[in-house]
Amino acid sequence: MKKRLIVHFFLLLIVFLFSPSFAAAEKYIVIDPGHGGRFTGTSGYSGDQTGFYEKVGTLEIGIKLKEKLQGTDIKVFMTRQTDRDFAKDSKEDLIERTKIANNYVKGNNDNSLFISIHHNAYPFSTLVKGYETYYYSKGAAWDEEYPPDPIQVNFESESRRLASIVHPLVLSGTGLHDKGIQNDQAFFVIRNAQMPSVLVEIGYMSNPSEESLIKTSHFQNDAAESLAQAAINFFKVFEVFDNKGNEIKQFTSRDEAITFAKTLKNVTVFDKDKQKTIYDSTKVNYEVFMKGKDEVISFTELSDAIAYASDRKNTKVIAKEKGTVEWSNYLQRPYQIQNKDGVSKGNYYEKSQAIEVAKSMKNVNVISRSSSDVLWTNISGETITKSLEVEALSGRDRFETAVKISKEIYPNGFNADKELKTVVLTNGLGYADALSVGPLAAQLGNAPILLTRPSSLDSFSEKEIKRLKADKVLLIGGENAVSTTVENQVKKLGVTVERIGGIDRFETNLMINSRLDQVEGVFVANGFSYADALASSPIASSSNWSIVLSDKKKLTNAALSYVKGKNTAILGGEAVMSSNIEEQLKNLNGSKTVERLSGKDRYETLASILDEFSDEIKSDTVLLSIGQDFPDALVSSALAVKTDAPLVLVHKELNANVQDVLFEYGMQNRVTSFFTIGGKVEEKPKNQVANRLY
Template sequence: MKQKIYSFIGMCILFAIFLFPTGVFAEKMVVIDPGHGGQFTGTCGYTKESGKDLCERDVNLSVGLKLREALKSSGIKVFMTRETDVGFASNSSDDLKARTNLSNGFVKGNNDNSIFISVHHNASPTSPYVKGYETYYYDFNNLDPMYPYDPLQVKYLNDSKRFAETIHPTVRNALGLIDRKIHNDQSFYVIRNAQMPSVLVELGYMTNREEESRIKTADYQQKAAQALANSIISYFKVFEVYQNETKKATFKTKNEAVNFAQTLNGSVRVFDKDAQQDVWENSNFEVYHKSMGILKSFANEQEAIAFAAGYANTRVIEKANGETIWANFFSQKYDVQDQAGNSTTFFDLNKAISFAQTKQVSRVVRADSNDIIWTSFPNEQITRVIQTNRLNGATRYSTSVSISKMLHPNGFAENTEKTAILTTGVEPADALSAGPLSAIYGQAPILLNNSSSLLPEIKDELKRLGAAKVIIIGGPVAISPNVENAIHSLGIQTERISGQTRVETNLRIVEKLDSVEGVFVASARSFPDALASAPIAAANNWAIVLTEQNNISAEALNYLKGKKTVILGGSNVVSDSIQKQIVQQNGTENVVRLAGADRYETLASLLWHFKDQMKSDTINIATGANFPDALTAASLSIQNKAPLILLGNGLYKNIESFLFQYTEENLIKQVNVIGGPVAVPDSLESMIVNKAK
């Protein structure tokens, strides 16, 4: 297990470094370098009278700090080479190397979306009358062999030039200084070795009495900082055109960029540098990894397939219709047969049907079973039919009743536990914890109720079931004594499982579970990541332990000891420190974190991880937007081990990838839809059924 975890991480890093296009992980960054520092004072001005006088190192730092403050709400991540009066080495040469290495380290891996600005104030060794503002950028065409440059700086010549041209007029006008122009004929170490677009600014002459008197003031420094901040923000407000991942041009407006992009061949995209996202592309085909999502886009089919073929667990999707045209982790299970005996296979059912409809007479069959899915042959019947059941009611409470009726259509059998579980329909924590309880009480239905009174539909269902006992989850705030008394009046026994907090209630629940196969660790405050774990836990004898983000109780840790553990969600819901505690106790080989960018990506990770434990001819689907429908469905999976598929506005690609492989390995006969058409629209139901055929 340990080796598998590290292999997966390594694969993620490989894809992140080599496969994802520019901008996928991009973030706007700026490195502010207040020049000099420590023993390297820079010029101390024409009016210096003592060693305590203000020097260039001091005003450079003051402007740099004010610049950072001015960028605080800009959405640009700011780094500073120094925040105090310090140097980096004992000699000037090593000092420059050290601050440049530090700067390059800040932006490593995100160089294209980062910029470097070195803040200085000037001096004239020959005349106190020289004054004004200058901007410098490095142009390797003016190479001095004595001063070699970093090879990566060459890539950014045009960007450095644009940065300088953006800064120069803005700062000069804000400070009211004489224009001493933009220069590209100097080989200053920091700008020729910065691995990003870079400029060096000289904000006036400290050897000029009038300018120095202004430079020392907070007002001047603030104006300089604000002008630099405005320029940095403006620098990012452009649109870049990439052809085959090589930047071809930069434009001020999206329309200009798109118009130019449309003249190019190959794979072309327009990147909004300010928003840090692509806003236009001509790619017609996308390569997806089954669990890591999109890898790359292509203009033509052959290039996309050739790229995808170089990696395991990939498929190619035609963007125009979302249909899969090639894959290497599931087969072409749809066979189009015409009356001449010709046969053509497809990965995607919609693609197969579209092709079949171009034939005068044809049929689409499932290759592994020969079931007919679609046909235009006269008098031929469709044999591949999936039963669909919509389990819903007017409210979340009546939906839980619908699920109960499906589980026990004739009420509880005489030789069963005759136990139902009752939990609040307001908070997800108790219902999430209750899922595994259903299994030990003979597939007990999980019914939802409000806190104050026994709902009529719940009362009727308990009577229909012939319940002998109700397990109440939660304290009197969650389910009041009034509800419990109403159940007693029906001649039904009750048992309440509760604690002072949701976490304590959860621990009292897991105490009821017999020797479990493993434990899910989920957030006690944020339900989405853990939604789909309840059916898996219920069907596979796993427990669910809830925890706060940064603190797990000693009792919970003790319960986890020696058990396989799966942490659900990222460190923003269950912290790395908690993971570390569990790993120290259980060993790396027994602990896995399953997480994604959102609840649906986390679900995909969960489904892939437990795919081989979910062998079923049934699929359950529910909305991922709210918890009640999904959590009350946990008991449906106990007998048939059916996976629960959560839907948003559509079907996420990683979940779709799972369905392609899962429905090839398992011949689906039934789809249960949990919730009404508002929660799960008919169109999404049809989509899932088609994927399952």
């Protein structure tokens, strides 16, 4: 039956709307063999006598098309695979047929296509012949009584593209006469399919010679082959989307798509054939860091990041997600792959990179270039000569964590012959009074620092004082910080109790410093922000430096009196320690005695401190803690003194400048122990630090 006449009997079908998405991981095709069951389609020239109606030919081609696509990565659905209809009424039949098709692709519309297969007929002449491809165009075939599905309207350009791919392939495959691509017919199935869609009229069954051809298996096979290739080709495009999922432009060339995308911001390139995003500037994949500069340049592609970095001095490229160094023109490559004869097979920035490559080779070692230790091997008989012992010192809270550190330093308590059996006890809920106590704890026989609540002695600390067999507890802070209740509870343990506490944090700080026997230099830090003072505490504790606290604007007369004649290092930029403080110190002791160690944040200030004192940090150990809270870092200084180890502070990832310091540290020290302090250190920075230490 002629489809151009049937169209006027169709009813409006309103379906729900949803946005096309390119996020699905599959390509779909819905094959629709036209007609079926009681709806035979055209009888053609001889169908009434032979029983070969349109529904027979379309199903033969549809089944063959499905078979040809089975070896591809396109998932195939069919509206029918037998001679069936979907409803008693022709209008309802088309409605149900389209519902089935749309349900197959629900949620994956943008990665789907619909091909409705038909044969044509012309009742007024047996001479008309040829092939036509139809797609729906709202502008060319709008009918208020039968409006299209809005989703199909949005797919008009893709339906037109599908038609432009299908049409020449079917022509060349079947040899039929070209009757063109048409968009002036509002056929129900392509008007309401919620995906890119075409309806193909493969020959005229009202033409005797073409009907004979349509009946042959050879012709059906050729038509199916052409449609299969068209479906495959349809997906071979690269789509550029904005960050809201709107398509900006489409390309057939991968390189052209990416080149175009790089001229825009916040876009993605989607390989429709491979069903994956191949470029994403909405996400930073690589960052270029320049040594000594705060500027960080972000890139999506590694090649772009390296190209940018290679034109500049002292740069490195870091993979954002893993935090690994991918390229540098100033860092050494600490790890090497060697064959069994000791011949180098490549140098790498990261141990993990070297091992990953080595796994694809035979009979090789991964070695540390600085120590020649074997870190990984697949050579028979070869042994690994160095490993990194990673230990977490973490309790259920900050109070127990402090005890864990104390037990690591003194696993059996204080030795009976230890001259000073002192414990430092400070407020675990406020940092003000204890920021500078590390150097004093070090001079008191490396006294462990324990924490307490201000109103009552913490039970973990109480037990630890007993276990250590301490004979003295030094309370840090006034009675508001550590109450008399705590003091009395400690006295009941049978130990001597002494308090160091002034009217405020600054007086307490100077009282602490007055107890120090040897002072070779002074760190000057902001007393209202814990980060910089804590970063310096392990170094101060092991290097006979003290820590002076100040407000942002100026040093008090008492503080100036203390630092007179001493070398000083100001910690932090002018946002935390003003230029006026620097001038005070220079006027007091001379410009050559004053240095500022700073960065754009607490982690870069830490990098400056570690770099400046790198010659004094020689150890087989590294300590790691978070920089976003004070207690774990506060109590780590005693362990740093015992191990001569640096304390590295991190947040969600290792700071790029601290990473540089660890590059040098790992090359100069044979590190075998790695402690994480507290339970909040995330896996990424922990792995980043560990990767530097093998």
